[in-house]
Amino acid sequence: MSETTTRPAATPAPGGVQTVRRVITYLLLLTMVIIAAIGLSGLLERLLSVGNTMLNTDNYGLAQSLAFTLVAGPLAALLWWLIWRESAIARDRASVAWPVYLMVASTIALLTFTIALFTWVANIITGDADLSGLAVPLVWALVWVWHYWMWRHPSKGPSRLVGVTPAIASLIGLTFAIGGLTLALSALINSALAGVGAIAVAGSPVWQPILQSLVWAVGGGAIWWWHWFRVGVRNHTTGFSHVLLVYIAGFASFALFASGVTRTLATTLTLLAGASEPLTARFDEYGIAVSTAAFGALTLIYHARVVAAHGPALSSASRLVSAGVSLAVAATGVGVTVNALLATISEPLIDYSIRSLLLGGLSALLVGGALWWVIWAPRSASAANRVATPGRRVYLVVIFGVSALVALITLLVIGFQLFSFILDNSSGESFLERSRQALGLLVATVLVAAYHFVVWRRDMASGVTHEPRRTIERVTLVAAHGDELAQAIRTSTGARVTVLRRADAGPGEANADAVVAALDGIEAAHVLVIATPGIEVIHLAE
Template sequence: MANTAGSAQRTVRRAIVYTLLFVLVTVAGIGMSGLLGRVFEAGSAIASGGSSALAQSLAFTVIGAPLAALLWWWLWRRLDDAEERSALTWGLYVAAMYLVSLIVFTVSTVDAAQSMIRGSWEPATLASAIVWFGIWLAHRAMSRNADRGPLRLATVPVVLGAFYGLVAASSGAVSAFGVLLDNAIRGVNAVVLAGEGVFAPLSHGLLWLLVGGVIWWLHWVHGGAARVTTGLASVMLIWVAVLGGSLLSLSGVGISLFVLLRLAFDRGEPIGVVTDPLGEAIAAALVGAVVWRYHWLVTRERSAGVQRASSVVVSGVGMAATASGIGVIINALLATLSTSLAGSDSRTLLLGGLSAFLVGGVVWWFTWKPVEPVSAAEQRDTSRRVYLVAMFGLSAIVALIALLIVGYGVFVFALDSTTGTSLIEQVRAPLGLLIATAAVFGYHFSVWRRDRAAVALATPVRVRTIGEVILVTDAASAPQRKLIEELTGASVTTWVRADAPGESPGAASPGLAEERLSEALNGVTAARLLVITGADGAVQLVPLAE
């Protein structure tokens, strides 16, 4: 009891001091950034910009920085102890401050560079970038320290840094390439291209592409995050890289297809308006495809569970897009029966649903492979079962909500004749969603039941012939107890004789004793059974009354 209480006290103490250190480092970083920003202000006194802001920066720096340094020094000395170094709170603190400082540093760096490109001077952002760069370097050194670095969650900083760099670089690439493609599609001249309206978002996207790419390379390639196979690394790989890349690519392809279909079949608006989202959509499709493809190949080098999980995640994206497309198509078809919606509007709606259905359907078909036979390993796979339950569960919830909205529209139409809208107009959107989600629910529920039936059929059924067993033994009881549970499926209560002898020359070997016990239990049926075993391997069975 004393050891448990002491362990709990140490855990609470560590949680408090590391939280306090996190707060103090943050406060000191804010204060030093404010003071350094005032120093960078050329031609003005250090107290310019308001006495209250200066007072805050001074208080945060003069009080927060020394306290943070003192607390860090005290904790750093204690990390010579292996127990302190292996504490979960130490790993959490390093990972949290590492990521926070990296985000603040990169955001401030991009903002400062962007202001310089525009010809303006923002000392506050430059100061913030310098201060938080130093904080990030310090925690990077802590995380990589061979003597005092965290023993638990040691790879978390490099993994989080890699995927943060990936997200930053991908968003920057979409922004920059989207601007270039948009202007290429519109055919603007060089004068307009060099204008502020185009150059600002282009430079901003290129800066994020550069900074994010460097951060990604520093962590993924140089830092070794590509070789980390922990649970967090697998989750980030699937849910950030594969899922994020597939969503980005498929949304770009879907919007591009929608624009092309409108150009071919819907000429109700000027071409410039129709093609407005095309440049960014193509950029998203290309960047997302690169991210998706690269990390998909990475998952092929991981375990079978990671591979199947990545496949079902992409399949879920495709199914969501397909169901959305079906709902919009039904909505558009019902709109043609209503006089309150113009024909061009219903045609645009139909083309949007058709593009989502085609893109999502193709992806779902090639990732889920509904016509191919499912192996026994896939039917037992946890990710597949979770996916099926999640899909038919969520679709059932959405279908229920849609049904309630449909019912509400019907009753509004029946009870209020002054609405001025038809019944179809009232219910067409939720009705399309209801039909689509009902179909998704029915399909995935049927697949789940089929998988469960196949797994149950392949699993041998244990016939329970004995309800309860009381085992009286004078030998090691663990193997005998396990054997009885496997053979009978009954609950076993073990009693050990008070005069149990020790090891003797005449004692039976463990294998012989278990063999005799198995032979004795063969074919026995009883509600309650007393099993008495001896050191010589003798077995006595006594059926008991209920």
């Protein structure tokens, strides 16, 4: 169950000189808070390390910590008091500057205190930690709690971009958790493959990297759980939360999975082909490869379900991003494979480095190509329902445009290498040896650009509408809260929505379905919607 905080409506923040004043004030406050926290951390570190003679005789460091604390600290307190007053916050809480400041300060504090804390706890396992290491995490944890309290304040917290800060925090926690689990499993696999008998002995050094990685996994998991479930990031319907979901499910977790599978296949093929390195050295690569694929798959499966619960539009966007990632892996495989094949002209294939390069390219081509085939399904790519997929036209144009741009840059590189070879051949390298990397990349990008250009031309010739036609360009919504209503209007009409919040509670607010039904069939450039139980829709002149 997620936390909910009822916040009264706030009138739009005045702009002009007030915007300049807010930007300067919040920038100064952020600077003073960071400097004061650094100074206080230095003083606390000295207090916790009384027996450290070297630290306690560092007068220069002590002077800096005192200056940072006693100068920046009071200035930060003064600036905060000026901002936090009822008269000031009443104007600023509806501005973008207030949530942006909280987002930046909270993110910096969260990263600083968690990295320092997890590092200190991990060092306890190896016996390298002392109390002075707690100075930084304690101070920055207080800074983070302070800003978390301000963000959650029912009457002074921001009324705009309220979901951005917790969404970023959940992403940070997820990154730490998956990274820690991946490294822990990697160390466990490597130890098992190496046949380390001490793995079953408690206190054996082989457990140290595993336990240290688990510290990051547990800590990151706690941060992610709190923001994802308690704060309710998973249920947010804001645009930023949707972008976050698409990034995690469509890009990050899918890329982890694809890279892990590719590396596992490449290592296996290298072993089967016969490696010049010792067998244990090749086995070491299995740990990170398998663990990356495993936790990338788990993260992908979980977030794919969350994305599916948010509707078909988000699922479609996630699949298109995943198709782009798999296409990039396959194109990389093509480029590396061409590069390796060109290298065999001057070097025999039995050369270990060339053989390893070739197998790596083939692995990327096989894995990326298989994933792309499953996700994109090229046999039915021109079906009417596929052509009408939201965001498909943008995807095709982006892929074609990026591929064409890379191909042009690669041509310039090849041209440079050609003229450089003609004008100066003192290195003894052939033109093919100089430009084989660029030639491999050129082949891959030309193939990608050509295919997607053909698909785009077919889509244009099919006559199927790629995107829903916008019947309303702009909507100005007057409501007591309005966030849920605005999202419903954007989803149903594709219009740009501006929310004007009522200063009073009003007679009540219509539900989202009623507002969408009231806008059905309306064609106008600009519409005013007053979301009371009676719903009034007014066409505005431009």
